[in-house]
Amino acid sequence: MTDTLDSTLASLYPEHLSILQQRAAEALQRAELDHLVVPAGVLRYQYFDDRDYPFAVNPQFKAWLPVTQAPGSWLVITPGSKPRLIFMQPHDYWHTVPSDPTGYWPSEFEISIIRTPDEALKLLPSNPARCAILGEDNAALGPFVPNNPPAVLDYLEFHRHAKTAYEIAMMREATRIGVIGHRAAEQAFRDGLSEFDIHLAYCAATRQDANDLPYCNIIGLNEHAAVLHYMTRDRQAPTQTRSFLIDAGASYQGYASDITRTYSTQQDEFQALIDAVDRVQLDLCAQVLPGTDYRDIHMNTHTALSQVLRDFDLIRCSPEAALSSRISNAFFPHGVGHPIGLQVHDVAGFHASDRGGRIDRPEGQPYLRMTRTLVENSVVTIEPGLYFIDMLLDELRPTPANSDVNWDRVAAFKPFGGIRIEDNVVATRNGAVNLTREAFAAD
Ligand code: GLY
Ligand code: MN
Ligand code: MN
Secondary structure, eight states, rough: OOHHHHHHHHHHHHHHHHHHHHHHHHHHHHHTTOOOOOOOOOOOBBOOOOOOTOOOOOOOHTSSSSSOOOOTTTEOOOTSSSEEEEEOOOOOOOOOOOOOOOSSSSGGSEEEEEGGGGGGTTTSSSOOOGGGOOOOOGGOOOTTTTOOOHHHHHHHHHTTOOOOOHHHHHHHHHHHHHHHHHHHHHHHHHTOOHHHHHHHHHHHHTTOOOOSSOOOOOEEGGGGGGGGOOOOOOSSSSOOOOOOEEEEEEEEEEEEEEEEEEEESSSSSSHHHHHHHHHHHHHHTTTTTTTTTHHHHHHHHHHHHHHHHTTTTTTTTTTHHHHHHHHHHHHOOOOEEEBBSSSSSSSSSSETTTTEEEEEOTTTTTTHHHHHHHOOTBEEEOOOOOOOOOOHHHTTTSSSSGGGGGHHHHHHHHHEEEEEEEEEEETTEEEEEEHHHHHHHHH
């Protein structure tokens, strides 16, 4: 962490904490409870084995403080009192013990160090029945069994969608790190390396590996770009490399970035198609504004991409006809994006209000991950794509839409796999702030 970033975070953290405290107080009042109790979580073990999985901290825990490696720790939030952290530092010479709290945040907490999980019991509130305990079942400790009251979760998750200035600074840093990896990966692709070696170049440049990255890197050459979540990574470079799709993010203190770029080796028609999707993507990013219904951005994506398909003579019908016959779903078979923050696919994409309720997806759009209206400081991804996926295209052949598809053109593009371009964008009153483009523009 640079001094400048550290001081920015230090200056923004008190406001972040105060917003979280206000939210916790309101959520507890709604549930008529006294304390918010949040276990960081416990290690999970592989079945029939003594190997633990990488620790994934409870997002409700890391929302409060930049600590992600803290199995066995607990937070206790009581309105009107300083937040309490029960911090587990086991006597353990087999593993790294979580380091002592340092930096800008510990002074905001009453901190108790424990050495064994059970020691938390005497520090947690006296009456578990008065607590909203947020976490997974296996974090239960004695009578402190996670109860996840819906009134509390609905409130906290709904409001977590709007990021604080501190969180946006975290995500800006996660994006900056991811872009360093993307630059290295593009160079590795242009050098003709294999998918596996491009992945290693990405990890080396970001200084992050599988334990750190917010999701498994998607690194596909040629036809592999058509597999939406391709994670196989060939060790051998193909004899001819034509195209490259990379969907890879980075983490910073528990926050994620989620970035996709697509490249062609030549200044060819595939590059022209990438450029056309890029123009569509920028136009969609500009629609990320408070008050915009995210479903509209998704449907606008279908219309704009169908126009691109038509411009490239891949289809011969109007965009409206492509939508109604579901041709556009065959070429663009996922949602335009999702909320992002503490989780890559952040919570509460469908919440109708902070008292619950769900906003359904538009008909025929089963993979859209967000349906709510953007608010100030919503952070979402915008990730349109066009793919040449046999399974989906074959489903069009027996339908009347068959005659609207130019199959010769589809065959010409199929060896390139597909295109996706993904940025992380903040909705603000002054317009859409594109964290990803900002980071690519900086040097
Ligand atoms: N990286 C997964 C996604 O874009 O949603
Ligand atoms: Mn995404
Ligand atoms: Mn992605």
